[in-house]
Amino acid sequence: MLREWLQRCDQAGIPVRDVDLAFAEMTVAAWRRRGLRERTVGTYVDTVHAFYRWLTDHNIVAESPFERIKRPRRERRSNLISLTRDEAAAVLAAAQAHSPRAFAVIALFLLNGLRMNDVRTLRATDIEHRDGQMVLHLRHRKFGTQQRIVAARTVAEALTAYVGARRTGYVMQANPRYARRNAPLSKETFERDLSQVCARAGIEEVTAHQLRATFITLALDAGVPLRDVMVAAGHSSRGSTHYYDTLWRSTRTTAPHRLNDYLRE
Numbered sequence: 001m002l003r004e005w006l007q008r009c010d011q012a013g014i015p016v017r018d019v020d021l022a023f024a025e026m027t028v029a030a031w032r033r034r035g036l037r038e039r040t041v042g043t044y045v046d047t048v049h050a051f052y053r054w055l056t057d058h059n060i061v062a063e064s065p066f067e068r069i070k071r072p073r074r075e076r077r078s079n080l081i082s083l084t085r086d087e088a089a090a091v092l093a094a095a096q097a098h099s100p101r102a103f104a105v106i107a108l109f110l111l112n113g114l115r116m117n118d119v120r121t122l123r124a125t126d127i128e129h130r131d132g133q134m135v136l137h138l139r140h141r142k143f144g145t146q147q148r149i150v151a152a153r154t155v156a157e158a159l160t161a162y163v164g165a166r167r168t169g170y171v172m173q174a175n176p177r178y179a180r181r182n183a184p185l186s187k188e189t190f191e192r193d194l195s196q197v198c199a200r201a202g203i204e205e206v207t208a209h210q211l212r213a214t215f216i217t218l219a220l221d222a223g224v225p226l227r228d229v230m231v232a233a234g235h236s237s238r239g240s241t242h243y244y245d246t247l248w249r250s251t252r253t254t255a256p257h258r259l260n261d262y263l264r265e
Contacts, residue, residue, distance in 0.1 A: 001047040017061045024048075024065040042071055082214040082246040085221070087203050091211075092154070094201035102193045104158040105172050105185065109208055111152035113215035113233045115142065116208050120184045122171045124163060134159065141234050149232060216244045 008027060009016050031041050045066055052064030083091065088110055095106040108114045118138050126137040128148075134156035138147045151159065163171060172185035190208065198205045206214075212233070219229045226238060235241045 001044050002051055005044075005048045005051075017055070019065045021065050021068060024069055028069060045069060045071060080210050080213040080244070080246060081206075082210060082217045083203070083206065085218060087201070088214055088218060090201040090203065091197060091206075094197045096158075098193065098197050098200060100158070100162040101172065101185075102197055104155070104162040105190060106194065106197060106211065107152070107155045107158045109211035110215055111155050112136070112149060113212050113219070113229075114138070115212065115234070116187065116190075117142075118234075119172055120170070120187075124166050124168055124171055127159065127163065127171065138234075145234070147234060213244045213246055216241060217246045220245055 005027070006016065009019060012023065014023060028041065028045060031044055036044070049064055049066035049069075052061060052066060055061045056064060092103075092107065092110060096103040105119055108119050117140060121140040122136065122138070126139060128135040128137060134151040135148050136151050138149065141147050159171065169182045170184040172190075174183045174185055174189055194208070195205050216229055216233055219232070220226065226241060230236075230238065230241045233241060233244070
């Protein structure tokens with residue numbers, strides 16, 4: 001985001017410290033014309049504004065050109081539709097029947113809540129074993145952070161079966177027969193596999209993002225502490241985790257029933 005902003009300033013021949021409100025507004029309008037969602041536009045604006053706040057704190061510029069730009073309103077909840085418990089189990093079963101690769105990659109999304117970039121950049125050397133558990137070293141998490149997470153038991157079994165004796169290259173490859181090419185699994189290939197898995201499971205097509213939302217929702221539904229779900233999802237705030245929890249719209253919530261039973265005691 002910041003790199004794109006700096007490139008835009010350079011292309012316009014405007015020094016970063018001389019940017020005015022008009023140019024900032026033109027840039028925001030250009031982001032919208034590209035079809036970016038309002039939430040994404042808001043993230044872009046916040047990122048560049050934070051950069052200018054740093055410049056003002058160090059007396060490099062007098063004011064951020066984004067100070068007076070109205071921020072797009074952000075939804076407090078995601079509109080993603082997550083899978084039910086039965087649907088998630090059906091998807092895992094269908095993925096296992098489809099292929100070792102599909103089973104491994106879909107299990108990473110559903111049972112460990114990884115992002116697409118986490119899955120595509122995972123290398124064979126990032127798979128470790130500690131205290132009898134498989135540990136995944138995620139070197140390219142969001143915002144440039146790194147993290148080690150414990151692989152769910154089903155994920156560990158799926159990765160062991162898929163990776164085999166490979167010790168180099170990306171874990172998820174476009175085609176294991178061409179490991180020498182060292183090419184990671186493409187999004188298009190994953191989407192094709194996922195579409196076939198959903199058809200086999202008898203459910204409507206879903207995205208990787210929906211699988212991640214399903215992980216968060218069902219983990220909280222299963223009673224996993226919020227803090228543990230935050231860590232697994234790579235979130236830095238509770239708000240981010242709550243954003244993807246779709247249980248608030250679900251009829252599976254038990255709070256009304258528990259209160260009803262309590263009042264009848």
